[in-house]
Amino acid sequence: xxxxxxxxxxxxxxxxxxxxxxxxxxxxxxxxxxxxxxxxxxxxxxxxxxxxxxxxxxxxxxxxxxxxxxxxxxxxxxxxxxxxxxxxxxxxxxxxxxxxxxxxxxxxxxxxxxxxxxxxxxxxxxxxxxxxxxxxxxxxxxxxxxxxxxxxxxxxxxxxxxxxxxxxxxxxxxxxxxxxxxxxxxxxxxxxxxxxxxxxxxxxxxxxxxxxxxxxxxxxxxxxxxxxxxxxxxxxxxxxxxxxxxxxxxxxxxxxxxxxxxxxxxxxxxxxxxxxxxxxxxxxxxxxxxxxxxxxxxxxxxxxxxxxxxxxxxxxxxxxxxxxxxx
Amino acid sequence: xxxxxxxxxxxxxxxxxxxxxxxxxxxxxxxxxxxxxxxxxxxxxxxxxxxxxxxxxxxxxxxxxxxxxxxxxxxxxxxxxxxxxxxxxxxxxxxxxxxxxxxxxxxxxxxxxxxxxxxxxxxxxxxxxxxxxxxxxxxxxxxxxxxxxxxxxxxxxxxxxxxxxxxxxxxxxxxxxxxxxxxxxxxxxxxxxxxxxxxxxxxxxxxxxxxxxxxxxxxxxxxxxxxxxxxxxxxxxxxxxxxxxxxxxxxxxxxxxxxxxxxxxxxxxxxxxxxxxxxxxxxxxxxxxxxxxxxxxxxxxxxxxxxxxxxxxxxxxxxxxxxxxxxxxxxxxxxxxxxxxxxxxxxxxxxxxxxxxxxxxxxxxxxxxxxxxxxxxxxxxxxxxxxxxxxxxxxxxxxxxxxxxxxxxxxxxxxxxxxxxxxxxxxxxxxxxxxxxxxxxxxxxxxxxxxxxxxxxxxxxxxxxxxxxxxxxxxxxxxxxxxxxxxxxxxxxxxxxxxxxxxxxxxxxxxxxxxxxxxxxxxxxxxxx
Ligand code: HEM
Numbered sequence: 001x002x003x004x005x006x007x008x009x010x011x012x013x014x015x016x017x018x019x020x021x022x023x024x025x026x027x028x029x030x031x032x033x034x035x036x037x038x039x040x041x042x043x044x045x046x047x048x049x050x051x052x053x054x055x056x057x058x059x060x061x062x063x064x065x066x067x068x069x070x071x072x073x074x075x076x077x078x079x080x081x082x083x084x085x086x087x088x089x090x091x092x093x094x095x096x097x098x099x100x101x102x103x104x105x106x107x108x109x110x111x112x113x114x115x116x117x118x119x120x121x122x123x124x125x126x127x128x129x130x131x132x133x134x135x136x137x138x139x140x141x142x143x144x145x146x147x148x149x150x151x152x153x154x155x156x157x158x159x160x161x162x163x164x165x166x167x168x169x170x171x172x173x174x175x176x177x178x179x180x181x182x183x184x185x186x187x188x189x190x191x192x193x194x195x196x197x198x199x200x201x202x203x204x205x206x207x208x209x210x211x212x213x214x215x216x217x218x219x220x221x222x223x224x225x226x227x228x229x230x231x232x233x234x235x236x237x238x239x240x241x242x243x244x245x246x247x248x249x250x251x252x253x254x255x256x257x258x259x260x261x262x263x264x265x266x267x268x269x270x271x272x273x274x275x276x277x278x279x280x281x282x283x284x285x286x287x288x289x290x291x292x293x294x295x296x297x298x299x300x301x302x303x304x305x306x307x308x309x310x311x312x313x314x315x316x317x318x319x320x321x322x323x324x325x326x327x
Numbered sequence: 328x329x330x331x332x333x334x335x336x337x338x339x340x341x342x343x344x345x346x347x348x349x350x351x352x353x354x355x356x357x358x359x360x361x362x363x364x365x366x367x368x369x370x371x372x373x374x375x376x377x378x379x380x381x382x383x384x385x386x387x388x389x390x391x392x393x394x395x396x397x398x399x400x401x402x403x404x405x406x407x408x409x410x411x412x413x414x415x416x417x418x419x420x421x422x423x424x425x426x427x428x429x430x431x432x433x434x435x436x437x438x439x440x441x442x443x444x445x446x447x448x449x450x451x452x453x454x455x456x457x458x459x460x461x462x463x464x465x466x467x468x469x470x471x472x473x474x475x476x477x478x479x480x481x482x483x484x485x486x487x488x489x490x491x492x493x494x495x496x497x498x499x500x501x502x503x504x505x506x507x508x509x510x511x512x513x514x515x516x517x518x519x520x521x522x523x524x525x526x527x528x529x530x531x532x533x534x535x536x537x538x539x540x541x542x543x544x545x546x547x548x549x550x551x552x553x554x555x556x557x558x559x560x561x562x563x564x565x566x567x568x569x570x571x572x573x574x575x576x577x578x579x580x581x582x583x584x585x586x587x588x589x590x591x592x593x594x595x596x597x598x599x600x601x602x603x604x605x606x607x608x609x610x611x612x613x614x615x616x617x618x619x620x621x622x623x624x625x626x627x628x629x630x631x632x633x634x635x636x637x638x639x640x641x642x643x644x645x646x647x648x649x650x651x652x653x654x655x656x657x658x659x660x661x662x663x664x665x666x667x668x669x670x671x672x673x674x675x676x677x678x679x680x681x682x683x684x685x686x687x688x689x690x691x692x693x694x695x696x697x698x699x700x701x702x703x704x705x706x707x708x709x710x711x712x713x714x715x716x717x718x719x720x721x722x723x724x725x726x727x728x729x730x731x732x733x734x735x736x737x738x739x740x741x742x743x744x745x746x747x748x749x750x751x752x753x754x755x756x757x758x759x760x761x762x763x764x765x766x767x768x769x770x771x772x773x774x775x776x777x778x779x780x781x782x783x784x785x786x787x788x789x790x791x792x793x794x795x796x797x798x799x800x801x802x803x804x805x806x807x808x809x810x811x812x813x814x815x816x817x818x819x820x821x822x823x824x825x826x827x828x829x830x831x832x833x834x835x836x837x838x839x840x841x842x843x844x845x846x847x848x849x850x851x852x853x854x855x856x
Contacts, residue, residue, distance in 0.1 A: 162587070163586055163587045163588070165583060165586055165587070165588045165591075172616070172617060173617040175617075237799050238799075240795075240799070241792060241795050241796050241799060244791075244792055244795060245792060248785075248788045248789070248792065251785075251788070252785070253617075255781060256617045256618075256619065257616060257617050257628070258628060258630075258774070259536070259619065259626055259628045259774045259775075259776035259778075260536075260776065260778070261778075261781055261784065261785075262527075263390075263391060264383055264384075264388060264390065264391060264418075264419045265391060266384040266385075269380050269381075269383060269384040270384060272380060273377045273380050273381065276373055276374070276376055276377035276380070277374070277377055279373050280370055280373045280374050280377070283366060283369060283370045283373065284370055286366060287366040287367055287370055289367075290367070290370065305377075313384070
């Protein structure tokens with residue numbers, strides 16, 4: 001197949017993936033909207049091992065399934081949830097094929113410009129989510145994960161689209177490969193952590209109202225705030241060393257390409273700022289008076305600096321890393 | 328909830344005492360020190376450092392792009408002096424930026440040293456004795472055994488030892504602890520950051536950076552006079568420059584030939600020969616982007632490239648008065664380049680300035696190049712005669728003419744003369760001289776850098792990473808076993824565990840404790856979890 005044909009195929013696969021993602025997202029949303037509340041117990045362990053598509057945590061013995069009507073509603077809702085997961089797997093496969101064919105078309109790893117960085121980054125987010133699904137019941141996160149994935153892909157095809165092409169010489173380096181791979185994986189995990197932190201903030205706010213006075217809400221389908229907080233922490237703690245490694249690999253690359261491992265180029269500077277803010281987050285969790293809500297705000301700020309680096313710095317602030325290839 | 332008396336975590340964030348400072352200076356100092364080294368201060372300083380790094384990414388920095396910084400200053404004449412006052416054009420070497428990170432590192436030392444001491448002590452101490460009421464611990468199992476209490480404890484000891492717990496038995500109760508490496512990792516991480524800072528400082532003091540422009544067929548030796556620019560560290564010594572020479576045989580550049588990104592460079596290859604010292608044998612190397620030449624701890628990088636057309640100027644009698652390759656500086660992505668030729672061997676002297684275009688077009692936008700490869704190379708030069716001012720003693724740029732003592736030569740039509748040259752063509756000027764473009768060579772600008780801190784910096788960074796992983800992923804936990812003779816002749820066994828890891832929530836530990844209880848007991852009685 002010619003390079004153009006491959007690039008064309010890649011684009012079509014991406015559009016198909018987006019369509020399937022969209023349907024999956026509606027199924028996740030429907031499950032949240034129509035499902036019955038999760039057990040309210042604050043001790044709900046977040047370690048129930050649930051295989052993809054297998055019965056979710058609220059079906060385990062001991063959960064309160066009150067009436068028959070509730071039970072049928074519940075089983076319908078969780079069937080929707082299982083459909084959503086299958087669709088996510090399908091969308092992921094299409095999405096991954098799109099990224100792969102794009103790489104084949106350019107004859108190099110598919111992260112040479114912002115379009116490719118976005119599609120590959122979004123793939124990482126879905127990938128992390130699917131891996132997490134095999135280990136934990138995190139189906140409740142579906143909407144919150146697929147929505148940003150879709151937005152990113154929409155932005156990529158509508159604004160950032162760049163023809164498949166070879167790289168400028170500075171980008172041809174194994175260290176670039178390692179650096180960008182690590183950065184993409186870390187950002188995928190940070191994204192999931194960020195989603196959980198946002199859910200935590202909403203849930204925490206909700207829980208401050210006495211249970212009797214709370215109206216029904218899809219938030220009842222989400223785990224209690226304490227569990228969300230802990231899951232978010234785990235995600236961040238897992239991503240942080242990978243991000244650290246990405247920054248180190250980037251420094252090694254810079255040293256090979258330009259003779260200095262650190263030059264305060266805007267891109268580097270913002271990667272450092274992101275690192276510092278997430279450091280604050282980890283420190284905050286160990287500091288009395290900074291746990292919980294304030295730490296979650298820091299997690300949000302960390303994610304904001306990451307987005308700033310990716311959107312604003314790449315496009316508006318010039319630097320050595322001018323690989324954006326936009327416009 | 329965890330019984331507070333059980334968690335004797337060393338120096339883990341004690342809430343800072345709000346006690347007002349006493350009047351005695353020593354106590355005041357002690358109070359200030361405790362404030363500075365508190366977790367809360369570390370948090371604030373980390374945040375401040377992040378904040379302090381922001382302006383340098385928004386305002387052009389002299390250290391990154393001096394030309395853009397100068398342009399910004401010229402465009403904002405009122406703002407610029409204020410920016411200068413606050414070091415906004417050189418944020419990362421400014422006093423306030425340095426103050427932020429130095430304070431952070433002082434706080435770090437003040438935090439890490441006492442923690443190291445406490446950790447060392449804890450590592451040498453025995454695991455803490457079993458609390459009286461094991462039932463109050465977050466993970467707890469009860470079981471019975473037909474063996475004697477001593478046998479049960481001995482078995483528990485063997486099992487826990489095999490899992491590399493540190494074990495101690497006192498008064499019919501066993502205490503075990505594991506995961507000291509977590510704190511070790513945390514300390515290694517923080518100390519490695521300190522090493523990293525020192526390595527960076529070392530590189531700044533002892534290293535140097537230089538640039539040199541080298542035309543195909545030419546050579547340079549590693550001396551300060553050969554450089555176009557030299558930026559030494561405060562303690563870098565000219566005499567310590569490694570005595571190597573590099574000559575450039577050939578620079579190949581490959582471009583994207585089609586599509587949206589047509590003309591974008593795809594490959595640079597500079598074939599060089601070098602000797603590491605005057606009497607060392609000559610070696611060859613191909614310098615590419617990401618593949619610098621390494622000689623004696625010095626790295627030579629490709630930085631930029633451009634064209635150096637070769638011109639010969641002959642006087643009225645046909646004698647050669649000037650010959651050589653003249654580097655022109657690219658001004659856009661298609662290598663529209665500008666440069667000057669200075670001919671001093673004639674009276675009056677002659678100066679040329681103008682464009683070199685690798686693929687020339689002239690349209691409404693004026694003369695420019697539409698592709699960076701040599702498809703239709705042309706030079707377009709204006710001509711001046713008079714005094715070039717090169718003998719005046721004041722240093723002059725080789726890339727511009729000082730037009731004070733010069734008059735522009737006009738053509739027959741009375742308009743300003745522009746000489747157009749293709750390779751291997753000549754033009755005779757109205758003044759009688761002839762200029763020939765003999766061919767086109769390429770030049771590359773090389774960056775020469777020595778950073779003795781780079782190796783140690785990498786080492787520290789990797790050490791920090793290793794420490795960080797230990798600190799985040801090693802689980803620290805305590806297990807206690809108590810065995811006592813029961814009324815019915817059986818031995819009652821209690822096993823309890825305490826996770827000392829934030830956010831772990833007893834995960835894994837529950838299984839571990841249950842497993843241990845099953846291994847040493849015969850019948851499970853009850854669980855609290
Ligand atoms: C360059 C500055 C610093 C960086 C990048 C940094 C980074 C980190 C990171 C990533 C952790 C998380 C590891 C873990 O959870 O075990 C951590 C933990 C910790 N840091 Fe720092 N730190 C810095 C400065 C400081 C300072 C100045 C202090 C003391 C005042 C400090 C005290 C601590 C403590 C006590 C912990 C352990 C928290 C716990 O027990 O969970 N750090 N640091």
